[in-house]
Amino acid sequence: MRKFSNVVLGLLFVIIVAGAANAQVVSLAPSTQIKVGVVDVARVFDESDAGIAANNQLNQFIAELQADLDALEAQINALERELQQAGDELAEADREARQAQIDQLIEEYFSRFDTYEAHIQELSQSLQQALLDEIFQVIRFFAEQYGYDVILEANATLYYRLGVDVTSDVIRTYNELRRQSLESVDEAAPVTDETE
Numbered sequence: 001m002r003k004f005s006n007v008v009l010g011l012l013f014v015i016i017v018a019g020a021a022n023a024q025v026v027s028l029a030p031s032t033q034i035k036v037g038v039v040d041v042a043r044v045f046d047e048s049d050a051g052i053a054a055n056n057q058l059n060q061f062i063a064e065l066q067a068d069l070d071a072l073e074a075q076i077n078a079l080e081r082e083l084q085q086a087g088d089e090l091a092e093a094d095r096e097a098r099q100a101q102i103d104q105l106i107e108e109y110f111s112r113f114d115t116y117e118a119h120i121q122e123l124s125q126s127l128q129q130a131l132l133d134e135i136f137q138v139i140r141f142f143a144e145q146y147g148y149d150v151i152l153e154a155n156a157t158l159y160y161r162l163g164v165d166v167t168s169d170v171i172r173t174y175n176e177l178r179r180q181s182l183e184s185v186d187e188a189a190p191v192t193d194e195t196e
Helices: 002-031 041-047 048-088 092-146 166-186
Strands: 035-039 150-151
Touching: 035 092, 035 166, 041 048, 041 092, 041 166, 048 092, 048 166, 092 150, 092 166
Parallel strands: 035 150
Antiparallel strands: none
16 A cells, blocks of 8 residues: 555656646746748739739630630631531532531540640649749748748638738749849840841
């Protein structure tokens, strides 16, 4: 029985010492300040110069492909109208040949559509990944420049005060770094003499 009470007293002593140690750690915590920021990455995608440029590049690519599909569709529609207007004037063999041509163009349309859709998806993913890589680099740079210990993604955070949202500052930093990068590329480009 005595051994049991010694064990209980020993455990109680360990618990008290551990509690005191934890109390000291907790009492030190308030003096340690962690600087936290929150960034809405989707907003950086949409509002940064690089994000706008990537979106414009994607939209231009889509417009070019859509123009090609529209031209092919117009060709199909014109052939269908011609076939319909010709009515009974065409011999059966000519009618079948024109219909076969239309069917072939329709197949070509859907084939191009699928191919273009894959190309658009590929370009979109490539642009997004490149932007995401740059944005993470900018966020890391921003955090180091302004002494942030932690920067969280706004959409993955349940609650934060508006004062910790640094999205606008990150966008501003991203735009400035991008401008500096573009200027240094322009300065490094060889000047050609057009009089030669």
